[in-house]
Amino acid sequence: MAKFRIKRYNPEKQSDPYYEEFDYDIPEGATLLDCLNHIKWNMDGTLTYRMSCRSAICGSCGMKGNGHALLACQKQAAHLLKDGNDTITIEPLGNMPVIKDLATDFQQFWEKIDQVKPYLQNKEKPPELERGQSPQQFKKIDDATTCIMCGACYSDCNVLEVDNNFLGPAALAKAQRFVGDSRDKATRERIKELSKPGGMWDCTHCGECVERCPKPAEPFYRIKDLMAVGLKEGVTNNVGARHALSFVKSVKHSGRLNENKIPVESMGYFNIKGLLDLVPVGLRMLLKMKIPPIIHKPVDDVKDVQRIFEEFGE
Numbered sequence: 001m002a003k004f005r006i007k008r009y010n011p012e013k014q015s016d017p018y019y020e021e022f023d024y025d026i027p028e029g030a031t032l033l034d035c036l037n038h039i040k041w042n043m044d045g046t047l048t049y050r051m052s053c054r055s056a057i058c059g060s061c062g063m064k065g066n067g068h069a070l071l072a073c074q075k076q077a078a079h080l081l082k083d084g085n086d087t088i089t090i091e092p093l094g095n096m097p098v099i100k101d102l103a104t105d106f107q108q109f110w111e112k113i114d115q116v117k118p119y120l121q122n123k124e125k126p127p128e129l130e131r132g133q134s135p136q137q138f139k140k141i142d143d144a145t146t147c148i149m150c151g152a153c154y155s156d157c158n159v160l161e162v163d164n165n166f167l168g169p170a171a172l173a174k175a176q177r178f179v180g181d182s183r184d185k186a187t188r189e190r191i192k193e194l195s196k197p198g199g200m201w202d203c204t205h206c207g208e209c210v211e212r213c214p215k216p217a218e219p220f221y222r223i224k225d226l227m228a229v230g231l232k233e234g235v236t237n238n239v240g241a242r243h244a245l246s247f248v249k250s251v252k253h254s255g256r257l258n259e260n261k262i263p264v265e266s267m268g269y270f271n272i273k274g275l276l277d278l279v280p281v282g283l284r285m286l287l288k289m290k291i292p293p294i295i296h297k298p299v300d301d302v303k304d305v306q307r308i309f310e311e312f313g314e
C-alpha cells in the first residue's frame with residue numbers, strides 16, 4: 001500500500017496550499033498517471049491535473065514526483081518508492097503559478113519560447129521543391145527537435161528560481177534548433193539576442209535540465225552548442241563570453257584559474273559600472289580572508305595542460 005501525498009490548491013477558494021493523502025495499492029506496471037487517474041476516478045473527482053496521450057508524447061502531464069519534475073505517464077509509480085518509504089509526494093511543476101492542484105499556468109513559458117523566434121528565417125528565394133537538408137545537417141538539430149514542451153526543465157531550473165528574466169532551458173533549446181538549422185539565415189542576429197542579459201550566458205551549467213528532460217532534447221547541451229556558436233561568430237562583447245574566454249586563457253596560461261583576474265576580465269576593463277559592482281564582493285572576500293594569492297603561480301605540470309590545448313588547436 002502506498003501513500004500518495006498530493007499538493008492541493010484552489011486559489012479561488014483557499015488562501016494556502018495543503019497536502020492531502022490517498023492510500024492506493026500500486027498495481028504492477030502502473031505509471032504515476034495511472035495512479036492519479038485511479039484516485040481521481042474513484043476517490044476524489046476534484047483532483048486536477050493535465051494529461052492527454054499517456055505515451056510521453058504530448059507533454060501535458062508534467063508535475064513533480066518526490067521533488068523532481070517528471071512526466072507522470074512515463075514514470076513507474078513503484079520507482080518513486082525508495083528505501084522502504086511508502087509515500088510519494090506529488091506537486092505541481094515549479095517556476096510557474098498554480099491554476100489548480102497540479103495544473104500550472106504555462107503563459108510565461110510560451111512567451112519565452114516566442115521570444116526566441118521559433119520559426120525559420122530565410123529571405124532567399126525558395127527552391128522549386130523544398131529547402132533540403134543532408135542527414136549530417138539535420139543531426140545538428142535532431143536532439144532539439146525532440147522537445148515536447150512539457151516544462152520539466154523549466155520547472156527545475158535553478159536560475160529561473162531566482163531570476164524570472166532568464167529565458168530558461170526550453171526556450172534556449174528551441175533557439176538552438178534554429179541557430180543550428182542549415183536553412184536558417186539569421187544566426188548572427190539570433191546569437192546577438194541570445195547573448196543579452198537573461199540569455200544563454202546566464203545559465204549556470206548546473207545540468208539539472210538534462211536530468212529532468214524526458215527526451216534527448218537535454219537543454220544544457222543545446223545551450224553549450226549556442227555558446228560555441230556565439231564564440232565562433234565573435235559575439236563576445238558581453239560578460240558571459242568574456243568570462244568563458246578569460247577562463248580558457250587562465251587555464252591555458254597557468255593550469256588553473258586566476259581568480260583575481262577573471263572577474264575583472266569578465267566585466268571588461270572599460271565597464272566602469274560593472275567593475276564598481278565587484279567592489280562590495282571584493283571587500284566581503286577581504287573581510288572573510290578569502291582573497292586569492294596576489295601572485296598567481298602556475299601548476300607544476302603546466303606544460304601538460306598546454307599540450308592538451310595544442311591537441312585541440314587552441
Ligand code: SF4
Nearest residue numbers: 157203204206207209
Ligand atoms: S543547466 Fe542552465 S538551463 Fe539547465 S537547469 Fe541549469 S541553469 Fe537552468
Ligand code: SF4
Nearest residue numbers: 147148150151153213
Ligand atoms: S527540453 Fe525536455 S524537459 Fe524541457 S520542455 Fe522540452 S522535452 Fe520538456
Ligand code: FES
Nearest residue numbers: 052054059061073
Ligand atoms: S499524457 Fe502526454 S506526455 Fe504524459
